[in-house]
Amino acid sequence: MIAIGRYNLLIARSGGNPGWWKYLVAAAAGLGVLWWAAIGAQVSFGELAKGMPWIADFLGRMLPPNWEFMGKLVKPAIETVQIALWGTLLAVVLAVPLCFFAARNISPNAAVFHAMRQVLNITRGINEIILALIFVAAVGLGPFPGVLALALHGAGMLGKFFAESIEEIDQGPIEALRSTGAGPIQTIVFGVIPQVVTAWIGVIVYRFETNLRQATVLGMVGAGGIGFELVGSMKLFQYQDTATCILVIVVMVMTADYLSTRLRAWIQQGARS
Amino acid sequence: MIEIRGLGKRYGDFTALHQVDLAVGKGEFVVILGASGAGKSTLLRCINQLAEPTQGEVRVDGAPVRRDRAGLRRVRRDVAMIFQHYNVVPRLSVLKNVLTGRLGSMPALASWFQVFPARDIAIARECLRRVELDHKADLRTDTLSGGQKQRVGIARALAQRPKVILADEPVASLDPKTSRKVLNYLRQASREDGITVICNLHQVDYAREFAQRVIGVAGGRVVFEGRPDELTDEVLQRIYPGGLEPDPGEPKEDAALAAAHAPALPPVQQLALEQP
Numbered sequence: 001m002i003a004i005g006r007y008n009l010l011i012a013r014s015g016g017n018p019g020w021w022k023y024l025v026a027a028a029a030g031l032g033v034l035w036w037a038a039i040g041a042q043v044s045f046g047e048l049a050k051g052m053p054w055i056a057d058f059l060g061r062m063l064p065p066n067w068e069f070m071g072k073l074v075k076p077a078i079e080t081v082q083i084a085l086w087g088t089l090l091a092v093v094l095a096v097p098l099c100f101f102a103a104r105n106i107s108p109n110a111a112v113f114h115a116m117r118q119v120l121n122i123t124r125g126i127n128e129i130i131l132a133l134i135f136v137a138a139v140g141l142g143p144f145p146g147v148l149a150l151a152l153h154g155a156g157m158l159g160k161f162f163a164e165s166i167e168e169i170d171q172g173p174i175e176a177l178r179s180t181g182a183g184p185i186q187t188i189v190f191g192v193i194p195q196v197v198t199a200w201i202g203v204i205v206y207r208f209e210t211n212l213r214q215a216t217v218l219g220m221v222g223a224g225g226i227g228f229e230l231v232g233s234m235k236l237f238q239y240q241d242t243a244t245c246i247l248v249i250v251v252m253v254m255t256a257d258y259l260s261t262r263l264r265a266w267i268q269q270g271a272r273s
Numbered sequence: 274m275i276e277i278r279g280l281g282k283r284y285g286d287f288t289a290l291h292q293v294d295l296a297v298g299k300g301e302f303v304v305i306l307g308a309s310g311a312g313k314s315t316l317l318r319c320i321n322q323l324a325e326p327t328q329g330e331v332r333v334d335g336a337p338v339r340r341d342r343a344g345l346r347r348v349r350r351d352v353a354m355i356f357q358h359y360n361v362v363p364r365l366s367v368l369k370n371v372l373t374g375r376l377g378s379m380p381a382l383a384s385w386f387q388v389f390p391a392r393d394i395a396i397a398r399e400c401l402r403r404v405e406l407d408h409k410a411d412l413r414t415d416t417l418s419g420g421q422k423q424r425v426g427i428a429r430a431l432a433q434r435p436k437v438i439l440a441d442e443p444v445a446s447l448d449p450k451t452s453r454k455v456l457n458y459l460r461q462a463s464r465e466d467g468i469t470v471i472c473n474l475h476q477v478d479y480a481r482e483f484a485q486r487v488i489g490v491a492g493g494r495v496v497f498e499g500r501p502d503e504l505t506d507e508v509l510q511r512i513y514p515g516g517l518e519p520d521p522g523e524p525k526e527d528a529a530l531a532a533a534h535a536p537a538l539p540p541v542q543q544l545a546l547e548q549p
């Protein structure tokens with residue numbers, strides 16, 4: 001406890017150990033790290049202030065958005081949704097068979113469990129944009145490398161969530177099914193899936209929402225969708241077109257967010273009744 | 274029907290079962306009595322290999338139980354199990370839960386896609402009729418009461434057409450009236466179908482009422498074997514060395530006893546006692 005005038009600072013280890021100087025050292029070290037990071041990242045509010053007129057100029061060129069350009073965006077916007085849809089579907093197809101091996105309570109043994117967890121960690125660890133760059137190099141420009149990027153990264157994400165929901169299920173019915181002489185796949189079909197299916201659908205819907213958001217930027221690396229138009233318009237200095245792209249993206253993402261929230265709430269409700 | 278010789282089970286340093294020998298005949302209704310942690314559950318689980326015995330041999334219907342895939346499937350098809358917490362799958366329909374009892378004997382590939390032979394569906398319906406739940410067949414199982422869920426558990430066990438039913442404290446979470454009903458279904462199964470029933474209980478009353486033979490287990494050893502009318506106070510003292518568990522009718526005494534003992538123990542020790 002540190003007394004500051006009439007006030008007492010109630011930050012102390014239980015037992016009232018008078019080790020307050022340790023906190024001082026920790027605070028100084030914390031500030032040091034932030035200072036070091038600020039130098040590396042060149043965080044400078046002075047620069048921001050100096051750049052203000054340029055930002056204002058840029059925004060000025062974007063306004064008003066070019067509404068005419070909207071007509072050209074319909075197709076790429078639909079393509080974005082299509083990329084997200086197939087990216088999500090393939091991610092589910094990849095994740096479902098893997099997740100059972102990555103769930104501690106179902107996995108046949110510890111080695112398989114750890115190996116599968118690592119596989120999921122690696123695919124999840126690589127950002128979609130990086131994957132898209134790789135796939136663009138491999139299969140060429142267009143929406144399909146975008147689909148593959150979303151599928152691979154999404155499989156890692158979904159696999160982990162699926163496995164975690166399997167680990168949370170009631171183990172009793174699983175034991176009961178094993179005791180009837182059911183095989184491993186029968187046990188999964190009748191004991192595991194019914195217990196996790198609503199959680200899984202919720203996660204898949206959320207994944208679709210995330211994929212849609214990611215699909216809007218995949219075009220920047222040439223992997224199709226509305227991001228392609230965004231980058232194109234910027235390269236041609238057509239900032240009014242850029243503004244239209246950004247507006248369309250914002251509306252798409254907000255719509256997806258709203259629909260997915262509603263859908264998940266509805267599923268949760270359905271699961272309870 | 275069941276022969277157990279020199280069965281032992283260790284969990285790390287803890288020995289749950291010491292050298293248990295036991296023989297149970299066809300169609301017999303045997304009750305295993307014992308305090309919590311005496312090894313009753315472990316004994317049942319060693320029979321259908323939900324727990325792997327550390328030593329000894331289990332024979333079901335003359336054949337030794339093996340732990341390879343085919344051996345496990347065989348013993349588990351012949352030996353059905355009923356659980357204290359019912360262990361029915363909550364989101365499946367009542368009928369489908371009963372059908373899971375047939376999984377070991379139906380074509381696996383079709384069952385993955387929810388295709389069941391008509392014969393198995395007929396068996397499942399028949400078993401539901403026997404526990405008087407045929408009118409609930411299409412309801413989701415989590416809409417049922419505890420007693421009804423346990424009846425679904427019994428129907429699932431019967432649907433296996435087993436030679437043996439192992440019941441692990443099947444009525445520990447049920448009220449007395451429902452408990453009798455559930456135990457009656459089990460007795461019926463043993464009398465009418467000649468199914469061997471081994472039932473773990475900790476209520477002495479039910480053991481007296483339903484058992485043909487009582488096995489007393491304490492500290493992982495069989496300490497009594499005999500007819501229910503041989504359950505004298507001296508025998509019960511042997512089965513429950515720490516004192517007889519109170520009848521459901523007088524739980525106050527137990528609470529008072531617990532209250533008297535609890536403050537004497539430091540919290541850590543209490544925790545250790547709760548999680549043996």
